[in-house]
Amino acid sequence: MSATSPAGPVASGPGSAAVGTNTGITNTGANPRFVTVGSGGLPLPDQVAMPSRLDNLIKPPTDPFVGRAETLQALEEALTADHTSVVTQAVYGLGGVGKSELALQYAANHRDRYRLVWWIVADEPERLDAGLAELAHRLNPTLALVEAKTADAATWAVQWLQSHPGWLLVLDNVDNRQHINGLLGRVGGRGHVIITTRRNISWRGAARTLSLDILSADAAIELLEELTGRDEPVAAKALAAQLGHLPLALDQAGAYIAQQHISLSAYLQLLRQRPAEAFATVAETDESARAVARVWQVTLDAIAQRDPLAVLLLQVISYCAPDNIPRDMLTALDPDHVDQALGVLASYSMITLTEDAVSVHRLVQAVLRTHSTPAPDGHNELQPPAVVTALLAAACPNGNIQTAIEDWPRWRTLNPHIDAFARCTSDEQANEAHASLFSNSALFSWTQGQHHIALPLQQRALTITETAVGPDHPTVAIRLNNLAQTLHALGRASEALPLQQRALTITETALGADHPDVAIRLDNLAGTLQALGRAGEALPLQQRALTISQAALGADHPDVAIGLDNLAGTLYALGRTAEALPLQQRALTISQAALGPDHPTAAIRLDNLAQTLRALGRAGEALPLQQRALTITETALGADHPDVAIRLNNLAQTLQARGRTAEALPLQQRALTITETALGPDHPTVAIRLGNLAGTLYALRRAGEALSLQQRALTITETALGPDHPTAAIGLNNLAGTLYALGRTAEALPLQQRALTITETALGADHPDVAIRLNNLAGTLYALGRTAEAVPLQQRALTISETALGPHHPTTSTIRGGLPY
Template sequence: MADPSDRGGKRVSSSRAAHVQTHGERSPAIGVNYGTVVTGDNTHLVQVQAAAFPDPAQMRPAARVVGLPRPATPVFVGRQDALEQVERALAVADGVVVSQAFVGMGGVGKSELALQYAERARDRYRLVWWITAEASAQVDAGLAELARHLVPDAARAARAEEAAAWVCGWLRAHPGWLLVLDNVTRPSDVAGLLGRLEGGHVLITSRRDVRWPGRTATVRLDLLDPDASVELITAVTGRTTSADRRAALGIAEELGFLPLALDQAAAYIRQSGITPAVYLERLRRRPARYYAKAADGDKAQATIARLWDITLETLTRDAPHAVELAAVLAHYAPDDIPRTLLGGGVEEDVEAADEALGVLASHSMVDRTYRTVRMHRLTQAAVLSKLRQTDTARRTALAWLHAAMPPGDPITEVNAWPLWRSLTPHVEAVSRHYSTGRQPRRLGDVLNKTAIFLISQGEYQRAHTMLTTAVALVEAALGPDHPDVAIPLANLASTYSDLGRAAEALPLEKRVLALTEKALGPDHPTVAICLGNLADTYRTLGRSAEALPLFERALAINEAALGSDHLAVATSLGNLARAYRALGRAAEALPLEERALAVAEAALGPDHPGVAVGLNNLASTYRALGRPAEALPLFERALTINEAALGHDHPDVAIILGNLADTCRALGRAAESLDAVKRAERIASAALGMEHPTTRALQQYAAHLRTLFGAPD
């Protein structure tokens, strides 16, 4: 078998004390002065035992679960027919998933229709949950947030895809639920989810009128009709005379009967205390053709731009701090902006931001709850198009993000993960607002630390994108030979390895080692970490002879600097043993593995995932020595530990299952071998992707076993 476990754990950090990563065959990596264990294929573990997910069928909430972004608007007009159509369509048996897609242009009221249904029908469902679903990663994030609501202890430290998989199992086991997937961009982003669910209802909102997966019926929303438009404006403003109604109709015609625009115009009239006729006169002074050109022909965006021009005129005079806040908010992702982010943690700025937020909410420029703020995408675009000088707002948005980032290591501080999850989309949004060559050094720091969190969650491609920028920024600010360049550079190398691109990691690992040796001297423990990283990359590339002396040097440094019973020594022992095995010297690896396991058990206890690493290593050596009967119980114990600590769908579980399958094959236990490799293949493809080297190795081995045992595909 091509062993898919030929990949190591990595230590990543934003700290100079441990700014590099340690590789080794699924072995712990110990950063200086952290006491943190990082094991396995892309797995970053802390010395906090994670609670196992319970059987989803046995987990029953004490009360109905409702997670909606805000209350539905009390003024809901012109959509009764659509709402009744949805209610009729969803009044069906709950044995299968029934989904409805609301499609239409931006600002037409798709999300509001979904919210109205969810509010009115909430008593029909045991669970109602709203997910912003612009990308597949956001779908997993929304499901993971539901897992954290249902089983907070188990889900707190789980990766998003693991928690999402558990939620899918829970939904299948508990029919009678409603999911809302808001603002879906591509049907493919939700097709997999719809295919895994049963027993509930799904509402999808999207601008795209395309073929949706499964049994999804489409409800197309057009602009409001004139009567409904007038009713919306008069109901919100409270101005209902004949003259007011005539002016309201004129406003609706000017705004193209777009619900979002009508709501914002009505809010302005109400807040400013003017009549609809006065507002209509102001609106007509701003020809639509000018705004259509400014908005690149986007009709809805051009409409909102006209409204913002009027609102800006008033707010600049009466509440300039609200204009400043709107400009900052326009640089974040539109949904779920944490209110704790606003003000940057400075008391007087927080109070000013809260006051400004009230002004913006009164003009329907934002939606707010006690926890989050939402600014519609069209409103964000209008704000940015009208405020030509946004440098100050962009700097403020970045400064607030920097101030809001949790202290400490993003890997080890598990309690800070919910905040990291909420900040990450806003880090990405702010980064997109900076053009190449104009990004500040602070952005590099924010991207590096956020990327470390993403690596801990298994989101390697997002982390890779951030770190590519972070390295460029630090190099531009400090020069390519500054020691601090090694911090994001080592993390970037980690993502190359995580993505199965070891050849691209190699030159980066060499450069990190050179920078670290120059800064700290040749005998520093951090240099040992760098040596381990570089050596493991050589080993992954099939160059174990070049890896061996580097692993030996790393072991010597750690024993001299930290003592023979330090966990870093266990790491080095496991790394060196792996190289011996790769070179056909398994007999020399055996005592190293036995010693490494003893050190790990003494330091961590018998049920820690770091011990599972040592068990897997030792079992692999027994297997290489032709002693599968002695390897089997060690693999089985390692599997039990990792399933309890990491969940049943973690990539590390797939690795051990692959090794277990090979051991069962050697013992002639065909059925167990096939079952184990089949499960390993499924876990790896879901967690790592079909093109990942680990997945491909498991697929090839599974095909080999099926041929060997004459089993069907």
């Protein structure tokens, strides 16, 4: 009832990358680095005290802040009454109205009320998780030291918020209520939450809403006068009207007037002289964007005269995520002058600047991307998208994405900007440099267990690469392989298979039949075949892959260890367990020598070796190996990573084999929770967790609880993998056993007959799993009084088991003991 993690890929060649579901490890680029993370427990969220004072406000509040006193008071009253408020706006789609500024004013003015004030840009689930993870790192630096994955750290932060009252959380620019409903449900009532959003949707039942419209005419005039120090009421009224009373546009106009030391009248004249085409490309219905476009053109002309590089920088910034753009990434454009150019942009209120990062309003970004401005003098060869591509690529760490854990914080910072850039770039505009950037970003998301995020980037990378270099280029094979491995991880192995077959053909044709990359393609294709129940077809591919790797790389290369372990897994699946053992022992030795004893890959080797020992009846030797594997995996990858669920599940199986069933139950319950959260409720791996948990409940004489879990598991498996997959046979067999225990023997019989047919067809008539099916079916026939039919089935089962597993294997002994003599 257990499942071995499927075989994973390897990467080979300069800058190549592959992803998979077993090793989770790929060496990419030159000189990969490895780190060893020490073991040790992490403090629980309720054990970490509320800080005396902590906040991460994005900037100081704007001064002056006019026209919002009543709304600010209403916000305070709403929070006092309901804990959660949504700052929205009366006009659907309007940006720049001052929602974030209102929240910032409240947070800054009430710092003394809260010991923790935390600001998160929550326009996407990934950014929400990143903001929560950063909170966790600030509250519990140990999480940062062990490089806990984003999802794990975010979960820790939510648990901390649940455990402590008296905090303020600002969720800025929420685009989809569904993205934050779970968070609100878990932390509601413990602190205060402010949500800002452009979405004109119902928040009933979740929060009290406050609509925020544009400023009144009087407030807009007052703001202009405060910003500029000018007393020109007539010009101020006309200018405010021209800018639609929009706070963002007024603020930028005021910054320009103050910077240039001109009158409001002079600025109004400049604004009116701007030709219509300066903002003609902005949607006619988007008045906020049109207002900013007018200001933008006037301001940009002035900026270009003072510092041409600043214009290019602003255009570059418009293709990134709006917040936390690393200054060091931009500095690479022109190390001697970027800081000066950023200062100019900040002086005109076009950006917000901190020591380490740059932020820009989304509306400004949208307007900047809409307009096409020639590159500034001295940079005529540069166009903003090309500059962004180069800057992001240069900013990415050079270490192995999956093994250089110390690089993960940098990837977390860069990935939102790569994702934003991908959304702004069409496939027609992209080239192979874009594809490489998107592919590496996807690979990092894959390491975080975020396969659904990786998938669209990998699909785009493949499309772009095929167009750029042709359909038969070796790089296309890498893209196909990585996409296939992500599909595999998402439970879509049947879609992965033709991609891997094509990748193998391309690689063999381009590089030759004995190239190490051919071994990678063979091994990954074999893993998918095994996942599809076609282990017999997988075996010769893996044997050939191992031969190629040893000849090309040497007997002690880490890639050889992967090949050995994967080959052993297929032998295990084919019932040739004794042959698998020495291969896994050798793989463990190679991996520990190459990567260190505490590397996540060593944990995989330990766990797989332990499962083979257990299958050979040596569960006592397996147990300490699996306990150590679990510790390594939790320390390196975080407590909620899907690989931790694999370790928990397999450790539980060994505990059960040792007669310690009660200890196995909580491990399997935790494994199920992790898997459902990480992969979704309908993933075939969830079916495995459900089936194994049900088996433990059955062993604890709780068959009634087991039944519903097994029924759900079977439904998931048949839907995801098909009704004739060997895993479906396992589900049918286990469900039949529970029905038998509940006295529903007649219902069990057709399930077991079907399970036997599936297993024989998929795995062959002499596979040891066939012996299990035959023996179980015979037991049901005995119970139904059909002894004459049962005996020959058991005799055949015994013959198969003795041949495949040996006369003294526990399975053989069980079958032999059931025969009537």
